[in-house]
Amino acid sequence: MTNDDLKKELSRCLSCRLKPCEKACPLGVSPHDFILAAKSGDYQQAARLIAEKNPLPQTCGLVCPSIFCQAACIRRKIDYAVQIPCLQAQMIERGNLPPLTLPEPNGKKAAVIGGGPAGLGAVFELIKNGFYVDLYEKESTLGGAVRLIPQSRLPKEVLDKEIARLTQNDRVTVHLNTEITDFQSVKAKYSTVILSLGEPIPRTLGIKGEEHCISYKEYLQNPTKYQAEKIAVCGGGEVALDCALTANTNVEMFVRRRREDMRIDKNKHEELDKKGVVIRALTSITEINKTAATCTLTTISNQITSEGKAAPCPETKKSLSGYGIIIQALGSYYPKEKIPAGFITAGDMTGTTGTVVEALSSGIHAAK
8 A cells, every 4th residue: 555545545534433443343443543643644653552452453454354343434324434454454564563561460370272363362361461371272383273364365474473472572481282182280270271272173065075175274274285277165255265366276166145145345256256266156065076086066056035044946956077176165163062161262162253353352352
């Protein structure tokens, strides 16, 4: 964003007295306030106002969907919403991340198990309240599912910088490559224990031939490993979008509902169109058959009922062939029966978060 473009976008903010954008933010960041500071040229103050509430401020600015602050923006009634997430990312880029200001230690120690966005949100809140924190992560890096977001949407150096700011201080001890399975023994050692274990189990289609699919996690962790002339992506949400935009080949997305029901922003639809991704809306895959090096898909068309549900239409079966890779991008879940009783949980384990900002908010609230 050029300086002129930035000033133009800042000027579009109406400085609403009731601040609906702030109320719509899961973290309570006030776009009204940081835009006001930015209009006066004080980008450092704007960055401080954002970072006081958001431990991953530039990350959220780059990946937040329009369903929060932008959806509440009054400017929409005139033309279109102020591009608040973009402005937030710009403020952190131009104003720089301020150092963390921490209170005196309270003498207590907490454990956070899981280093994804919810776990990082919990760490943020705990150290702001004087706790020492041991952060346990079974993988070799922190960030969890946020690391699956393609470089084109979220440069890894941005995420690394924000995680380092949060964890590289005398209040936080990070234990990487450390999987905790005996939660009770950990609980005995700490004043507080928060579980934020993410969603380890990918959702499946539940159809014949599903063993020929790969999960979105497998694909996004190493997309160069999975090359094919034609790729099918099952799903219409953010992870399906990331898979479709990452693939350097012919991509078709299979979406049970209408295109307008897809949980992605308008500009992402434009990116899909620009890339030439075919969106097979109102289409479900019912069977997968592998033939030599490719797969043939049996599909059925859906219709939206009066209750707003997608229901299959009889006698609409089709056979589509030539798919070298089929990616299940339906999201993941944490089995409720495996959540240990008596523990504070955060993030995807609660079943109530679907975005980075919501996961951060969940972790912060769990730590309060």
